[in-house]
Amino acid sequence: MEIKILIAEDDAIFRELVCDIIRKEGYIPIEACDGKEAIDVFFNLKDIDIIILDVMMPVYDGWEVLKEIREHSDIPVIMLTALGDEKHEVIGLNKGADDYISKPFSYEVFIARINNMVRKLKKEHFKELIMGKIKINQETHKVSVDDFEVELNNKEYSLLTYFLKNCNRVLTREQILCNIWGYDFNGDIRTIDTHIKTLRAKLLNCGNYIKTVRGSGYMFEVSSI
Template structure:
């Protein structure tokens, strides 16, 4: 069973989140502050952490940075603050998603499910798309007797697109997933990498990367 750590100094909020998580068949661990959370994290290995920002002893930003230093799990930040600079601070600390109080518990569950799915895809080193195999360790793409080697960022970009064939990813989404939220370069970096990818993947008739004008890119699997 998937285990989720809920860290919040408000016991009523913890109880509400626990209720909805358990109703969705998750196992729940609770901590009232960041220090207690770290003690729990040393004993157990939860699959996801829901972290409140405003807490005594150690705030959510500090806790998120600490978790990131030794665990690669999805982190969902919950806070009463909605200002954009607080969101940026949260993402720079290492959070994956962000909800503002008061939140809809159903939305929280949906975000939890989406994060868990994204991390499972992200931790899979081999992605299969029909006859095509993308190996993130070897940085290769294979199909029958055809094979190309990619650079690391190219392979990461292809893996994100291939994780959801047909889904449109904006340039911003791709930058955040591959280069990080604090990336200060130009959006055209994505276009350059897409161009290189297309040149590399020309030998594969089984898939193509399509430009969706004004939106971004999507990978389409072509079934012969």
């Protein structure tokens, strides 16, 4: 499993230093030089695993980037900043950051925190998802409904996995579009409704786990059937 880490930092020298550290650990660094580029890269690539986000950046600062990302994703985010007092650390964690590292940082501590996040990601990536009568083997991409295997295409599989990981949470069409089709998708937003209709049919009786929330989007909610 390749791990891609987005480093959003406006200081080119410091950004390259962090990228070198990431490479030495065997991970793939992706660079962004300001907040706008960080948002664009994250939503366009879709396969970023971890974000290292500087607070003080031009165009959009780290807090604005974090807010935009948290509206669409629970990806692990590490805030990296020279504002190293406890007050700012609490603010960062309360705003949805997973970790907070002050500059200058210890090389050993930085790597230990990154590796710890990666271990959690890999464990999460390969675990079996079970919700109601639906089971997803994330390693083999096999999906079963009431122990009966069903065939899903890539988009349907991604949709179902996204729903299970966000169970009991209302997801807007915009959130679904960004996470499954990509931030720069130019097609008709109603393609979501078409795919969900097909997915519901393939899930047999469990298709009613996917609820339509009028005026908002969809929610995956397990109910007795």
